[in-house]
Amino acid sequence: MNQLKRIAGIIWIVLGPAGIFYLIKTAAAEIAKKPVLDTKIQWGVFVVVFMPIAMGMVIFGYYAFKGEYDHLPERSEELLD
Amino acid sequence: MKETKGIWKVIGASSLGTLIEWYDFYIFGSLATVLASQFFPKTNPTAALLSTLATFAAGFIVRPFGALVFGRLGDLIGRKYTFLLTLVLMGGSTFAIGLVPSYESIGFAAPILVLLLRLLQGLALGGEYGGAATYVAEHSPAHRRGFFTSWIQTTATLGLFVSLGVILLTRHSLDADPAKSIAKFNDWGWRIPFLVSIFLVVVSIYIRLKMKESPLFEKLKAAGTRSVNPLKESFGHKSNLKMVLLALFGATMGQGVVWYTGQFYAQSFIENVCKVDFDQSRTILIWAILFATPFFVVFGSWSDKVGRKWIMLTGMLLAVVSYQFLFKQILDLTDPKTKMELVEKRESKSALAPIPHTADSLRTVVSKIFYADGMTMIETKKDTLYTVGKTTIKPDIKISKVVGNGDYWKIVFFVFIMIFYVTMVYGPIAAFLVELFPTKIRYTSMSLPYHIGNGVFGGLTPFIATLLTTIYTNDKLVGLMYPIIIAAVCLVIGTLYITNRIDPEIDD
Numbered sequence: 001m002n003q004l005k006r007i008a009g010i011i012w013i014v015l016g017p018a019g020i021f022y023l024i025k026t027a028a029a030e031i032a033k034k035p036v037l038d039t040k041i042q043w044g045v046f047v048v049v050f051m052p053i054a055m056g057m058v059i060f061g062y063y064a065f066k067g068e069y070d071h072l073p074e075r076s077e078e079l080l081d
Numbered sequence: 082m083k084e085t086k087g088i089w090k091v092i093g094a095s096s097l098g099t100l101i102e103w104y105d106f107y108i109f110g111s112l113a114t115v116l117a118s119q120f121f122p123k124t125n126p127t128a129a130l131l132s133t134l135a136t137f138a139a140g141f142i143v144r145p146f147g148a149l150v151f152g153r154l155g156d157l158i159g160r161k162y163t164f165l166l167t168l169v170l171m172g173g174s175t176f177a178i179g180l181v182p183s184y185e186s187i188g189f190a191a192p193i194l195v196l197l198l199r200l201l202q203g204l205a206l207g208g209e210y211g212g213a214a215t216y217v218a219e220h221s222p223a224h225r226r227g228f229f230t231s232w233i234q235t236t237a238t239l240g241l242f243v244s245l246g247v248i249l250l251t252r253h254s255l256d257a258d259p260a261k262s263i264a265k266f267n268d269w270g271w272r273i274p275f276l277v278s279i280f281l282v283v284v285s286i287y288i289r290l291k292m293k294e295s296p297l298f299e300k301l302k303a304a305g306t307r308s309v310n311p312l313k314e315s316f317g318h319k320s321n322l323k324m325v326l327l328a329l330f331g332a333t334m335g336q337g338v339v340w341y342t343g344q345f346y347a348q349s350f351i352e353n354v355c356k357v358d359f360d361q362s363r364t365i366l367i368w369a370i371l372f373a374t375p376f377f378v379v380f381g382s383w384s385d386k387v388g389r390k391w392i393m394l395t396g397m398l399l400a401v402v403s404y405q406f407l408f409k410q411i412l413d414l415t416d417p418k419t420k421m422e423l424v425e426k427r428e429s430k431s432a433l434a435p436i437p438h439t440a441d442s443l444r445t446v447v448s449k450i451f452y453a454d455g456m457t458m459i460e461t462k463k464d465t466l467y468t469v470g471k472t473t474i475k476p477d478i479k480i481s482k483v484v485g486n487g488d489y490w491k492i493v494f495f496v497f498i499m500i501f502y503v504t505m506v507y508g509p510i511a512a513f514l515v516e517l518f519p520t521k522i523r524y525t526s527m528s529l530p531y532h533i534g535n536g537v538f539g540g541l542t543p544f545i546a547t548l549l550t551t552i553y554t555n556d557k558l559v560g561l562m563y564p565i566i567i568a569a570v571c572l573v574i575g576t577l578y579i580t581n582r583i584d585p586e587i588d589d
Contacts, residue, residue, distance in 0.1 A: 005577050005578060015570070049537055049541075053537065056326055057330065060326040060327070060330050069578045072578075072582075073320070073324070
């Protein structure tokens, strides 16, 4: 199971940038199709908001790949070290 | 017995305030169309509606910031005063929205003021939930934590229920003539749901002032072991950050989209895609909420016995595999092509009105079409008759359907199923999040993943789903791809990485 968790980590690492690439590509296409302020604000907000979340996904994947989730903490001391 | 009595007081006081905050937050979203006509330029109604929806989204996007600001405060000065502050902020902003003059009166200051107040609402909501859930959990015995915190979980849905109820009640009670009542509501009556909020907030503040601080926080305070920098300890240390990320990607992200699909996108879909009229699309949701709400407590309580993980993930799985089917059923039930028209009963009225300063006229044709199963469809077609021989290329057609009694209850049932999934994913999640983090940084640590999951992933669901239907116009169900993909990814992550263990002690 731990092996599977680590391998899946690679998927999460790739998923972050892949998601952002798709988002930016769609945003660019939609803005080009209808270049008004409303469209730009709308898609701009999406990109800005989802960018840090995608980075979080990459970090999550990295932790998973490194085996950080092989054992989950059972006491608070393990979280506060 | 004495201990349990104390807990019920804690739950009552916390839930009432949280319910009011949700009510305040939802009335804005529920009145999006009316607010668009009041506060945004009327030249382009779609742009006006999008602007309001964007404002709605802005309300959700600032929620994670509220989680950081108030979460930090809650871990530094205590739970009680922090979620008292969020209540004041929310109540004040809501009341103020009800007082803002329209765009016609003060120009662009109106939408700007509304936007700022909406952002304050989002900020306040970001601080409220984590405080209430933490406060109740820190008063609860370990073996009934899921049960007691599930009462807090009902408040979001009940807040929506109350907001829909108040809106419908106000809309129909301003004049004896229903049409005049609706016109008055759209003109000034929409302010009432915002203004009455102040009375509810004052009562709730009074109750919360009488409450004591969380015993676990008091213990930390007495021992001098409170966190000095909750943000750094929550997100700057790998050992805790990894749990924050797990909570987000393995639980709240999927829970958020399931929640907003069932309670918001479903209603928007029924009204805007299926063209069911304003009142019916809302009463359908009201009934579904009423029948499903007890299940928050059922699943919260059950999670004390079998663990939180599998209940939440089963809810996500059911949503992923059945959304397409459920929405398709609703679409078919409201599709005139599947019904037999009572041709002899068809009514049609035509009116011609001159267009000022031109020789042209505006023709309005209202057709009322009756179907054998009880559905009535009103089609309003408007086109311009030009004196110089041109004809309207594409007349403006508006459709409004009132479904028959049998189909009405079938739709209630399908929406109930969706909200049932919401109760599965949402009922146990407060206990799950509370158990994931230590007392000294609990408020901060659990608030952020909760509000990114619900505020960003969930809150943007109706918006992104509607946007998808405008990009891929041939498929009316394409909007569901967003919640299905997000919930599926979350389901896989949750299955792989989350543990089903119930933490016996959260006072460490």
